[in-house]
Amino acid sequence: MRLKYYLFALFCGLMCACSAPKDVIYFQGIDDLTPEQLAKMSQSYTTKITNDDLLSINVTAWDPAAVTPFNPPVYAYSATPQGEQPIIASQNLYTYLVDQDGNINFPVLGKIHAAGLTRQELANKMEEMISKYVENPLVNVQLLNFKITLMGDVSRPGAYTIKNDRISILEAIGLGGDLQLTANRKNILVIRDNNGIKESHRLDLTDPAIFASPYFYLQQNDIVYAEPIKNKQRSRTSADRSFTMSLLTSVISSVSIITSMVITIVNLKRK
The missing domain is CATH 3.30.1950.10 (wza like domain)
Incomplete structure (x- = not known):
């Protein structure tokens, strides 16, 4: 009977390991903010023209x-017999x-x-x-050349041309298919070229204070880098996760069947 308890505890542990950790949840505590606090976070931004635009x-x-x-x-010019x-x-x-x-x-x-x-x-x-x-x-x-670049633990990294006047970092991440599960949402790096001078700033997507950040709205040619969580493997695709879950389920089922057979054999021998 003790073995069954051990198996049950192992199954609960696996289910907890598969649940979403707290550090992947965006805007934690935003429901507790007052309307006044939310109003202070509101900001307006309009893209300004820069060199090389x-x-x-x-x-x-x-x-x-x-x-x-x-x-x-x-x-446009076309070649003809007359030139x-x-x-x-x-x-x-x-x-x-x-x-x-x-x-x-x-x-x-x-x-x-x-x-x-x-x-x-x-x-x-x-x-x-x-x-x-x-x-x-x-x-x-x-x-015509408002472009941003998404790098790192993003589902679809790459350069994106923006047709609107502005884009927020949340819209940019959504454009790239959201972050991978192993992306460090508390340390998103934004690299910006300000009149030839490189600037960098790190954002915490789990903190609702991000709405008040001067880097919340991206500028043309900004680079957004999502680094992976330290000591974590790269995010797997949904197919990989499904395969792993199926494998774990099969292993647990096999162990359960073998355990039941062993218990049955031991009981028969005792009789």
Whole structure:
């Protein structure tokens, strides 16, 4: 009978080992926060243009012909017997690279300082400048190379292009399929390039205070690294875990059957 108790204890231990440890739970204690505390954590963030950003800028007005000088066409060339002939492509494809001084070179207006401004701020600045030539112009600015990189214990690591104006670290991790079970959620590293100077900061995803962190919203070209928990093996796939659970179940069943047979034989001999 004692052997049965030992088997039962072993089974309970295996089930506890398979349960989710506390260090994989996000935002622990968030339900205990007061509305005032949550309000203090709220923050707004808008992406600002930096050096080496690639911008798409389109100018419109009631009179399309009046803004033609501000929307230079993009030319593609095709080889013909008479030589290369230009073919006009979409104007929306025309892009502007922010140089190392933070400027773009725009038709008619010349150099415009764009670094440090949001998309809307740059659009407003350009509308004011263009209004000297065109009545009621409308400028649309798009950031084309907003990219982040996920590394380490992430389900789908890699570089991701972001179409929105901003992305939080939680959205980025969700984009990568969440962290692996063996990722250290208390020590997520964010590496940032701030005007040529590398900055790094570590975040604790289990602490709701992350919502107030200046690194909660990622900037373009940020790198997010999720390191594995020390002395833990790399996270396994769901197929591996299923196989291991099946193997453990089979072993426990086999041991239980053998134990029952041994107990039965011993009882028969005693009779």
